[in-house]
Amino acid sequence: MRVSSDAIRAGLAGLAVALVAPKAEAQVFGGPKPGEIGFLPANGQIAEDMFWFHNWILLPVTIGISLLVLGLIVYIVYRFNETANPVPSRRTHNGLLEFAWTVAPALVLVVIAVPSFRLLAQQLIIPAPDLTVKVTASQWHWNYGYPKSEGGFSFDSLYVEDKDLKPDQPRLITADHEMVVPIGKVIEVDVTSQDVIHSFSVPSFGVKIDAIPGRLNKSWFKAEQIGMFYGQCSNICGIDHAFMPVNVRVVSQSDYEAWLVEAKKQFASSDRVDLAAAPLVNP
Ligand SMILES: [Cu+2]
Structure with a gap:
């Protein structure tokens, strides 16, 4: 039965290729071209999931954190310089703030970890190979x-x-x-x-x-x-x-x-x- 299901799968794959690309010989060039940035074309579910993970989780996290830190620095330079703030506060603790800046990074790590471990499992649990x-x-x-x-x-x-x-x-x-x-x-x-x-x-x-x-x-x-x-x-x-x-x-x-x-x-x-x-x- 394996041969026939293989034949059906090959037939379906052929049909899918024919539907997506009318030219039978249409082939993907999976290499770099001059002037490109970013990833090579994804071929298969794992690469698609990896690129999705990078584009929609990692990039927003890195850009978001960078902008947040930049914003804080600019705000501090503007608001707390010597002329704007001649008498500095002597405060050394703020319970709520310390709780927030511990929990927030932990949540960011959880957001990264979940799809990351799912991807690792996809890569390492190998289905029965053809x-x-x-x-x-x-x-x-x-x-x-x-x-x-x-x-x-x-x-x-x-x-x-x-x-x-x-x-x-x-x-x-x-x-x-x-x-x-x-x-x-x-x-x-x-x-x-x-x-x-x-x-x-x-x-x-x-x-x-x-x-x-x-x-x-x-x-x-x-x-x-x-x-x-x-x-x-x-x-x-x-x-x-x-x-x-x-x-x-x-x-x-x-x-x-x-x-x-x-x-x-x-x-x-x-x-x-x-x-x-x-x-x-x-x-
Ligand atoms: Cu080598």
Whole structure:
């Protein structure tokens, strides 16, 4: 029954994409463009909730408190300077005021904590995954491993230098091979590292998780839009830290299956993990 429900879900996702975007090939560009500020486009519920939390809770709280403090300072400078207030009050306590300035910040923290912990739970309680990709960081590239059920292969994803860029590839964040995932599926990423601490981050999915040697950190996402989504290593990991782009392409189920056929041919024969473990032989 799982296959048929998957097929229905894929069909519905396809229909939704077709309804929202009349052009079948309409794709979201999930990377930065010149002159932009703010977040990359959200793809999936977690990122949407994160951006909502930032825009409607954190920003009002920070702006509100900043304006309040600024207002108080301006008022004090104007009202209590030496000429306006030559004989200062000797008062040292005010019970009501002290109660208020203790309780008010505590309430602000509660307002922040509730949606914050809800988000954390969303990120850390991983639903049954449709696909698990093992992400291994190295100085300085990513390796993506697909499980046996998908053909059991892994491949390196290396930075593309300016001189090798194709016309539609953005500079500084393009990798030669992207991680490809189907739309509308629960994708679990199991993240680890071969050397130092890196961080796997794709803002559009609301995913950012440390890659730590000897440890498997898990996160997940469910993409709801087709397109290319970009991230970067987000922990200073060495001299080429800036050249570890994360490229994730979200495709339809049928495109994903077509990619799997090609990827198995391309990568199964050159499993770099095995090669790395093999003894060195002089040519
Ligand atoms: Cu890194």
